Amino acid sequence: MADKDTPAETDKHRREPPSPELPVERLVTTEHKLSIGKTTLNYQATCGTVVLREPDSSEPEGKGQSKGEKARASIFFIAYTLKTPKTANPTSAAKKPAQPRPITFSFNGGPGSSSVWLHLGLLGPKRVPTDAMGQCGTPPYALTDNEFTLLTDSDLVFIDPVGTGHSRVAEGEKMAEFHDYQRDLDAVGEFIRLYLTRHGRWSSPKYLIGESYGTTRAAGLSRHLQDKHNIHVNGLMLVSMAVDFQTLSFDHGNELPYPLYLPTYAATAWYHHALSTAMQKKPLKAVVAEAETFANTDYLLALMQGSRLNPERREQIAERLAQLTGLSKAYVLRCDLRPNEFRFFKELLRDRGQTVGRLDSRFLGLDRDDAGEQPEDDAGMNNLVGAYAVGINRLLHETLGYKNDAPYTVIAPLWKSWTWKGFENKYVNVGDSLRRAMHACPDMRVYVASGYFDLATPHAAGDYTLSHLGLRAPLTDNVQVSYFEAGHMMYIHPPSLARMATELRQFVRSDLNASTSASSKQ
Known part of the structure; x- marks a missing residue:
């Protein structure tokens, strides 16, 4: 240049x-x-x-004056x-004015x-x-x-x-x-x-x-x-x-974000090799599609039932969530089937001593320790x-x-x-x-x-x-x-x-x- x-x-x-x-x-x-x-x-x-x-x-209007x-x-x-650019043939250009x-x-x-x-x-x-x-x-x-x-x-x-x-x-x-x-x-x-x-x-x-x-x-x-x-x-x-x-607000009583974040949880877990061997062998788009299907059907229906969800079905939903997110079934159950985004950032790779980014979950961060509910910083933003x-x-x-x-x-x-x-x-x-x-x-x-x-x-x-x-x-x-x-x-x-x-x-x-x-x- x-x-x-x-x-x-x-x-x-x-x-x-x-x-x-x-x-x-x-x-x-x-x-x-x-x-x-x-x-x-x-x-x-x-x-x-x-x-x-x-x-x-603060200025008053006068007669005939705004x-x-x-x-x-x-x-x-x-x-x-x-x-x-200047044209070599201005006469021709005049016939066809530039848009x-x-x-x-x-x-x-x-x-x-x-x-x-x-x-x-x-x-x-x-x-x-x-x-x-x-x-x-x-x-x-x-x-x-x-x-x-x-x-x-x-x-x-x-x-x-x-x-x-x-x-x-x-x-x-x-x-x-x-x-x-x-x-x-x-x-x-x-x-x-x-x-x-x-x-x-x-x-x-x-x-x-x-x-x-x-x-x-x-x-x-x-x-x-x-x-x-x-x-x-x-x-x-x-x-x-x-x-x-x-769609983005994890508030008590608002069930919408949980199924809408799930496909990205699955994509993130796949990227960091946190899923089962069988799931890791699938291409990214196939994993995302599976998560979307579950999110739009069984998972959404389960969330809508709240405390009316029977224990057996609750276990089944937790099992499938664990398969798709890389989180343990026990952790999913402790979250009442509702892991919010900050818990996911901290929990997914807790056993590796790493956190995942919010703006870009491919990026990894380090906290002072591996306890806690959320990461100290966003690794994605720190990169930029x-x-x-x-x-x-x-x-x-x-x-x-x-x-x-x-x-x-x-x-x-x-x-x-x-x-x-x-x-x-x-x-x-x-x-x-x-x-x-x-x-x-x-x-x-x-x-x-x-x-x-x-x-x-x-x-x-x-x-x-x-x-x-x-x-x-x-x-x-x-x-x-x-x-x-x-x-x-x-x-x-x-x-x-x-x-x-x-x-x-x-x-x-x-x-x-x-x-x-x-x-x-x-």
Whole structure:
């Protein structure tokens, strides 16, 4: 890759604040090249902040005068735009105007995560390299060109929600105000509207891609953008789906997660050779299929009976659970047939002195001792966070020329204090927002990526959510689901990364091809 030119702050979108306490909108733009095989991508990178303003409730309205606006927060973003090559025959080009390039808005989850994971793991022109399994190596880690970038087919905008990355609230504002489901949609939705307006992208096919809680945000935004801004997106790309929280919440009286996590328990035990010899000889997908069948039939029926389940049947269910999970029958019985995720992380390999990861159960961790109900850390996250922190700081300072002494917040534990206005006293489920968005825009498509070794948002929970959206035919055909032999961030696994990149490119191209075909018929 030919590196950048000298960074230059652009005046085009710079907006000085009217008073010192308001945040400054500062953009830095650089030019780059990326070689992918025989193709060279010439692109422009823009990073910086956009100030979000809202009506000032403290300012009274006068006659014929509306309330003034007040800066509430600034959103930090990094955008990549492919430069259109100059044509050798401008007369010919004028007869066939180029179709606007798609634009994809990307964010991660948490809530409390910056956009760094999808940015440096899958979509952007740079990525954190990993070995054949997905390990990031040893410090100080590496950053390399990404031949799998989606920039080949779509311009990219990575959004850091308020409180992550370099996104902050204005002086005097409360950070916690934005740490709410609806206020988060308001902020990210307003940023998307501003970006489309300022950069002249209203005519572009529009996509949202989110991971984990980012899928919650994407599903909510799909309807919010329609209602609030009249923006209809062409498609959603949902990585490690978390749309119905009842499927993920191990609460007393909620039986749903136990059968939905079981197939991933089985996949994890198979991966670590914790199953019987006969089960280990079977391929992964066969083991997962057996677990799914049991989970959807005998196991679910047994859980529904509660204390009415007769002792003999209880023993039979425990025996089959032990066969599929690698846990002992005695332990399964002590758990009342209901081993939750943290117990599984700690118990599966307890006799080996190891724990399994939550985000990616292929990864192993070590605790101080082998007692206890849950592991001290998530081995999957420990593999990633240091490398991605190095990657984003190197990218900003060395490549994009964004000089800022403030720490870039890779991830903050905002999920601990996140609020859920509108979902009080019930499980969060934004599936109906997605359904309504698809019913309102029947051409909208959805791509879902699920990892067999993801014990944060298991693939069976995502499948259950999709099958309970209430989509009317034929809109169910607009949903595409792909499964990967990896975890929550399946793209750290090189074979999964290659296939996923191909599928995302095809997903985006399909709308562009349809648009081109429609134009040619006119």
